Amino acid sequence: MEGTQHSDFVQILSWIAVFLLSTSYWFQIWKIHIHKEVRDLSMIYHVFLALGFGILAYTAWVEDSLIFLVKQIATTIPVCVIIAQIIIHKEDRWHDDDDPYCTKCNSELELIWNHCPFCGTEKSEEQQQSQYQAILKNNNK
Numbered sequence: 001m002e003g004t005q006h007s008d009f010v011q012i013l014s015w016i017a018v019f020l021l022s023t024s025y026w027f028q029i030w031k032i033h034i035h036k037e038v039r040d041l042s043m044i045y046h047v048f049l050a051l052g053f054g055i056l057a058y059t060a061w062v063e064d065s066l067i068f069l070v071k072q073i074a075t076t077i078p079v080c081v082i083i084a085q086i087i088i089h090k091e092d093r094w095h096d097d098d099d100p101y102c103t104k105c106n107s108e109l110e111l112i113w114n115h116c117p118f119c120g121t122e123k124s125e126e127q128q129q130s131q132y133q134a135i136l137k138n139n140n141k
């Protein structure tokens, strides 16, 4: 009886870990989806992860290990999504809904910038005011 309870506990712990590991990647996916910025992400890192997870999914299936198979599939899928995002967004720049646009060339400006890096125009008085408000708001989060 004791032994069964112990292994049930270990089993539940393992499933919690599988859930956490596979969910963690979706936070990265969401972050990329919001900001469209992938320049800092390594393509080769994610390709190797996807290949490694994919191979282990196969060996888990051969060895008949359900939990390991689920874990490998649940991590391979989001890593493949990240690879697709890196390809889709490789030309994109950082995006945030709070960010102002340059009054001259209409490029998206980051909050901490005072000048547009594309045409050199200074932010308008109004933009600098809302930038100050947004930075305060972010600091209070």
Ligand SMILES: [Zn+2]
Binding pocket: 102, 103, 104, 105, 106, 107, 116, 117, 118, 119, 120, 121
């Ligand atoms: Zn500009």
